[in-house]
Amino acid sequence: MKFEKKDILGIKDLTVDEINLILETAESFLEISTRKIKKVPTLRGKTIINLFYEASTRTRTSFEIAAKRLSADTINISSSTSSVVKGETLIDTARNLEAMNPDIIVIRHSAAGAPHLLASLIKQSIINAGDGAHEHPTQALLDMMTIKERKGKISGLKVAIIGDIEHSRVARSNIYGLSKMGARVVLAGPATMLPRNIEEMGVDVYTNLKDALIDADVVMMLRIQLERQKQSIFPSLREYSQHYCLNRNNIKLAKKDVIVMHPGPINRGVEISPDIADDPSYSVILDQVNKGVAIRMALLYLLTGGGE
């Protein structure tokens, strides 16, 4: 099968075959990061711009390492040091970058749909590295890759996603992806953090953490995004953690071989207790980060294949 997409904007637009192709390609790329010389010449002469309008350590570093291991040239632009502070609009910035002929633009933006707008305006490939509370496709892909490696499959698993679903692009992309791949997704969080009509995405929704954890194969804890909370949607962090923090006790409700995931950065003691986050018999959090580089290498590789 050949990959025909120009952009990676969201998991919603990907078919099961495309997701499988990306995951399989990424598995082949894992090996490169274990070599003594961690570089292949594949994307020599290609230019990749990382355009980050929001803070990021993991995702930006991961994209940059992925590009460099494929020998592409990378340029990082963050909004604080760019002409955004002079008032340039996103469209103008993009048109100017386009005129410098990069091959791929990776964008993170606080506004949902920003990558889609760019993709419709400029001819280069766009990869969405997170747009508002909408989608974060590369995170969902690396999550699926981690699950597939640990569990040998995705189909038929029960995956519980816990926390601030409303503000979470990671949750949204994972719901699309995991459902497409045949997993059963259940959500839990305070009612104020559950989007209205979320059941329409084909998921079961609980307001009690314990109900969601029962017999789960995978538990995905979401970060409480303090920066996105304009008005307080729960009384205090302390109260939140009393009801929704994953700990030694409540994890026993899940299957014995449950794996615990977190997209990072972790608020220790808020959504996940430190002893769970650091326990290698449960936590695959650093494994997720490791898979992230391979997923991004796979996407850069697949997207730059296009002819003239």
Place this chain on the structure above:
Amino acid sequence: MVETKNVKVVMDKDGIDRCLTRIAYEILEKNKGMENLVLVGIRTGGVYLSERLQKKISGIEGGKIPLGILDVNLYRDDISASNKKQPLGETKINFSLDDKIVVLIDDVLFTGRTIRAAMDALIDFGRPKMIQLAVLIDRGHRELPIRADFVGKNLPSSLWEAVRVDLVEKNSVDEVVIEEGT
């Protein structure tokens, strides 16, 4: 394309087996045994041939020599021009290549570009003492200064012909055929 291709079988199961037996002996003769010898098969045809050669060499000398698998797609010189990428296979070389004699194995030697890519890839894994090349078929038309150390059969062909090596492991039959293009 029209389905009226002229297909000619140029080597059958026994022929392939005899070629591999001879190549196994030649590899051992040239290298005076199997010390420091490793095999690396190029995906996909070369992998099956290298597995067979590994067995044959074990049968002659006893013991087992290391076997690696190489996908050269990431090193191809036509990768940015190619329309859409081939699905990538796994590269698996679980041993050091430093100071080893590496025998690269492929099914058909044609322009030499695959071998160029494979040599670049090998050198990223270490510094072999020597790289040798074994192929089942050499069909000519080299575009790079590359030649094989061990050849099953020289098969002069024209550019509009296609040489195909079918192996039981993936095509349910062992044979080498020439297909005439139109």
